[in-house]
Amino acid sequence: MTRRPRRTDRGAATAELAMTLPILVAVTIGLVWLLAVGAAQVRVVDAARETARAAARGDAEGEAVARGRRVAPAGATVTLSRSGDEVRVVASGEVHGPGGLFGFLPGVTVRAEAVAAAEEEGP
Numbered sequence: 203m204t205r206r207p208r209r210t211d212r213g214a215a216t217a218e219l220a221m222t223l224p225i226l227v228a229v230t231i232g233l234v235w236l237l238a239v240g241a242a243q244v245r246v247v248d249a250a251r252e253t254a255r256a257a258a259r260g261d262a263e264g265e266a267v268a269r270g271r272r273v274a275p276a277g278a279t280v281t282l283s284r285s286g287d288e289v290r291v292v293a294s295g296e297v298h299g300p301g302g303l304f305g306f307l308p309g310v311t312v313r314a315e316a317v318a319a320a321e322e323e324g325p
Contacts, residue, residue, distance in 0.1 A: 235299060242275045242297045243312040249274035250293040250316035257282055257289045258318035275312075287320045 253270030257263060263282055270280040270293060278295030294313040 239297050239310050239312065242295060243314070245273060245275050246278060246293040246295055246312050247314040247316075249278065249280055250291045250314040253280055253282060253293070254289050254291040254316040254318040257284075257291070258320050260321060284320070289318045289320055291316045291318075 249270040252273050253266050256266035256269050261269075267280050267282055270291065271278065274280060274293050275295045275297070278293055280291065280293045283290050292313065292315050294311060296309040296311050298309040299307055
């Protein structure tokens with residue numbers, strides 16, 4: 203009777219880990235990227251709302267826009283326009299890949315718009 207060598211699973215876990223680890227790292231980086239985009243979207247929404255509120259209550263246009271730029275992500279644009287008794291603000295910015303790892307991909311543009319009714323002047 204001939205004996206066949208016994209096959210073992212030795213090293214299989216290491217090989218599986220070596221194959222799945224890059225996928226897990228990529229998924230983690232992707233989730234961090236989505237979190238960064240979500241945070242930037244919240245900041246442009248806040249910037250648009252804050253600018254519209256300041257302009258509606260009578261602050262100077264430059265002051266209101268400066269207030270919005272402080273809230274917005276770095277490099278974002280904040281534009282203000284008036285139409286009758288309405289103040290409209292658009293804030294937008296671009297979010298680039300995490301840590302420059304995905305510099306070859308285009309950035310994501312986040313945008314928000316806020317409208318407020320101008321407050322009446324006091325008596």
